[in-house]
Amino acid sequence: MDFGSYSTLHLDVNDSIATLTVNRPEALNALSQEVVAELWKAFTAIQDSCTHDAGWPVRGVMVTGAGGKAFVAGADIREISAMEPDEAAEYSRSMQAVTLLIEKLPVPVVAAVDGFALGGGCELALACDFIYASEAAWFGQPEVNLGLVPGFGGSVRLPQRVGLGPARELIYTGRRIDAAEALRLGLVNRVLGTREEVLAAVRETLAEIAEKAPAAVGLAKQTISKATGRSTANGLEDEADAFREAFATHDMREGTRAFLEKRAAVFTGR
Numbered sequence: 001m002d003f004g005s006y007s008t009l010h011l012d013v014n015d016s017i018a019t020l021t022v023n024r025p026e027a028l029n030a031l032s033q034e035v036v037a038e039l040w041k042a043f044t045a046i047q048d049s050c051t052h053d054a055g056w057p058v059r060g061v062m063v064t065g066a067g068g069k070a071f072v073a074g075a076d077i078r079e080i081s082a083m084e085p086d087e088a089a090e091y092s093r094s095m096q097a098v099t100l101l102i103e104k105l106p107v108p109v110v111a112a113v114d115g116f117a118l119g120g121g122c123e124l125a126l127a128c129d130f131i132y133a134s135e136a137a138w139f140g141q142p143e144v145n146l147g148l149v150p151g152f153g154g155s156v157r158l159p160q161r162v163g164l165g166p167a168r169e170l171i172y173t174g175r176r177i178d179a180a181e182a183l184r185l186g187l188v189n190r191v192l193g194t195r196e197e198v199l200a201a202v203r204e205t206l207a208e209i210a211e212k213a214p215a216a217v218g219l220a221k222q223t224i225s226k227a228t229g230r231s232t233a234n235g236l237e238d239e240a241d242a243f244r245e246a247f248a249t250h251d252m253r254e255g256t257r258a259f260l261e262k263r264a265a266v267f268t269g270r
């Protein structure tokens with residue numbers, strides 16, 4: 001089966017498990033618009049293959065990042081720093097659409113996180129069914145450091161995953177948490193020593209699930225997604241609007257420029 005070719009991703013299918021690796025290590029796998037478009041294409045190809053007629057060639061998906069330093073360090077700050085508010089809302093919606101596609105996929109999608117899963121990276125992991133992490137993993141929604149808000153579903157899925165109080169604290173402070181804290185909060189299901197151990201453990205769990213009746217697993221996933229679906233969809237709309245508003249502020253220009261110039265941002269509230 002042909003799952004397409006990609007320039008910012010690797011997609012391998014082995015023993016009915018697809019491994020999707022975001023591959024932009026020079027930018028810590030940041031989600032450029034090209035990555036977002038390719039994620040859409042890859043998950044669509046996987047979705048199209050999930051049929052009774054095709055014999056379910058993919059029964060589980062692992063999402064990970066290349067390079068050994070990051071899962072995904074967020075949206076591409078270089079690209080977004082120049083965006084106008086409407087363009088930013090459009091970008092936010094395009095990645096939100098990818099996260100909804102992941103949730104609708106009739107097979108489990110598991111994030112294997114080693115290194116940084118920040119901002120859009122944490123949001124990509126949160127759209128997956130669950131997360132396994134290495135001891136070197138870091139999670140956070142650091143958008144406020146840039147004058148931004150989460151834009152790829154974090155305002156909705158982080159509270160769903162860890163509860164309102166911890167989600168509010170993480171989003172308002174932009175603080176990073178390590179794997180042990182992420183485990184304590186229920187953000188990740190398991191912590192393993194190294195990247196290789198994480199990849200092996202995810203594969204093992206997906207292989208265990210692949211032995212079950214695929215339609216039953218798909219229905220179970222669909223039912224869980226539906227239970228939170230309506231509030232997720234409404235929340236994502238509000239999030240994209242908030243993203244557009246943040247892009248109309250001077251502080252957002254200052255925050256992203258300061259990151260690129262490797263200095264501390266000076267926020268003035270404008």
Ligand code: CO8
Binds near residue numbers: 027075076091121149
């Ligand atoms: N975007 C673009 N480039 C990045 C990003 C990013 N998110 N993160 C890192 N890079 C680049 C750096 O600029 C650097 O490039 P260069 O070598 O050319 O200077 C390279 O990757 C290596 O990074 P560092 O030198 O910074 O590596 P460190 O080990 O010193 O630090 C960190 C690692 C802590 C992960 C640091 O890179 C960092 O703080 N990155 C940004 C994390 C962040 O703020 N992420 C959130 C981004 S905003 C977001 O995700 C919003 C989601 C919704 C968007 C909706 C858009 C409309």
